[in-house]
Amino acid sequence: MEPIPVSRPSVGEEELAAVRKVFASGWLGLGADVLEFEEAISQFLGASNVVCTNTGTTALHLALETLGIGPGDEVLVPSFTFVATVQAISATGARPVFCDIREEDLNLDVEDARRRLTPETRAILPVHYRGIPCDMDELQELAGERDLHIVEDAAHAFGSSYGGRPIGSFGEMACFSFDPIKNITCGEGGAVVFRDNGLLERIQQKRILGIDKDTWSRYRNERSWFYDVVTQGYRYHMSNISAAIGLVQIRKFGAMNRRKIEVARRYDEAFGDMDGVEILGNRDYEGIGLFAYMMRVRSHRNELIDFLAGRGVGSGVHYIPSHLFSYYRREGLVLPVTEQIYREIISLPLFPDITDEEVERVILQVSSGLRDLA
Template sequence: MSDKLTEPGSWDEVQEVCVLTERVLPISRPYLSEDELRGVRDVFESHWLGQGSEVAAFEDAVGRYLGAKHVVAVSTGTTALQLALLALDIGPGDEVIVPSLTFCASVQAITACGATPVFCEVAPNDLNIDVADVKRRITKRTKVIMPVHYCGNACDMDALLALSKETGIAIVEDAAHAFGSRYGERMLGSFGQLTCFSFDPIKNITCGEGGAIVTDRAEIAAQLRKMRFLGIDRNRPSGSGGEYDVVLQGYRFHMSNINAAIGLAQMKRLEDFRRRKIAIVDRYNTVFARLPYLSLLAWTLPETFPFTYVLRIAADRREAFRDHLKSCGVGTGMHYPPNHLLSYFANGTDRLPVTEKVAQEIVTLPLYYEMSDEDIDRVIEAVRSFCEEMARPLPEARGITAILPGRY
């Protein structure tokens, strides 16, 4: 605490209320227990570290949970997306429509196939894909639409599936944020086409690193199983009498038993993770909805398994907001820089005004299973103190100087 005299209710005082702490709350943190460790130890003891029975068991568990016919576990969410596109024969000359407001992994998966990403807008209320804008961007080269279920909230699957039926354009869902989320009564991943999940360290469940492609289409699933492991087909001995043949271009994108064992342990706690994260989002929403200057996402709770918590604040206040939260020991993030403005993807002609505006305003707050009630209070207090101070009359009117550099 500084020993400087502060005006009651002044910005200095607000800062001091948020006692500086060494422990900054991260925006995300995986829950890891003895169970995950035991699973990994069992794999060590089996001496079968690569793709094997744990991977098959993880695929079964995921398939049962989602009500999906085929689950193909792979090394990451990014390789899941890449393989899904490759299985649909997407390559040079093909266009894939994807929201610009996504992690660059979605886009790298497209460019890795040699295809062209066509960036589209998101809807301002939930930052999910804007289907009307997708329609405007369809050309005769469009082969896939890749919706991203942002923060875990499901995109408008009815509209997307209707569009797919009408145009013949495939849907490859980027459900990296949305493992365990539903669209109405149905789990994401049970709609039959290709849905890709991520199990990286910060996702709803983690395998350490991992991903999966989920589909109802048996022939695609069979192809994906070969593609993830160097195109090897063990059911077809080669002409030379070997144990396998190589039948297509493949990759080393499989999941290891070590990663699957972590994922299996996490599956057992999934419902606890989901309930706690829903409760935190609900609490944030209830308090933040009453505060000035914030704009909240339209959450579809309780169908959603929330991944991250993103809100919006006017662009010219965002850095002050983030600085204030930092001084209160609350970490923040920004998900994501629009991809159409990143050097490797920019073509200089894309105009995405909605995306460019919201990208200046979004802030990600801490959200993870192990947040204590005190942690949640700390986030709420930090946000509240910032917004309430901003809502006070201008400093000049109160004879106070230098509280905040400017107002809305």
């Protein structure tokens, strides 16, 4: 029997055909397909401005830098996230200030964030963990009181809504990731989505080495030799190859997400009453673009991962809290909920093409592992 990975992208002939078309055009880099993908995202989310990047990490870095965040500034961020979120902050020279999460949804604890405000605090970087939106009303209230920026890390939340509005359609700035295991993939890719039209040109320039060259000529796949450089920038743009994959994926999002939610509901049903396990909240998945399936196991989490690996079932830990890494360790910092969740969390296989037989195999192996290890 084939091992079941914890995640696998759902890509095939349609994506290949789209990439073939880009090959035939001879224009592989930033060009017309990227523009088309940006327009598709904008329509899908109802977002004002979309700038696509080569990763979600670079989208976050670009967003923070464009807002002028840098040395001497502090950014409030949950420690319980992929370290990419935090690296994007430290890349600007600003200091990540780690906050705890709430048990109910494993998202940023806004009250804890409030306690960590200082005169240097400039921004909040909440993460919509596994696609479940943060409490944006509470966050916007806090940001409003202190005139802070909010840059949402929406890497997990493509297709999720908050209060009936898509993530990316109503906040100041949100950054998406289209890496291989995200809700939709471009192979690798990301996007900065934002409200302020005045920032569009600056973000476009910064993503391609500060070059002020008329974007339209690139978007029309035309080459002209003259350009000026007007600001510090990076080589962070998306390629036509990635965008072509993304354009197929965005059309498939609904079906892929429905299947993931169907499987998540089956897991919830199977694990809901099982001893030693706690399934996470938000079980109707209404309005959720679901990234992954995580649950809590009360004890022997690491042994369960080994047990499953030995039986061909992939699992993982998302995430090691950032404040526990050598580079980010802070003397005396204890985040009780984050550290407790880190000991208990496990991610189980969830991807659009998982078969019913594989799902039942996961359930069987998890329950026999829990029984053996109890």
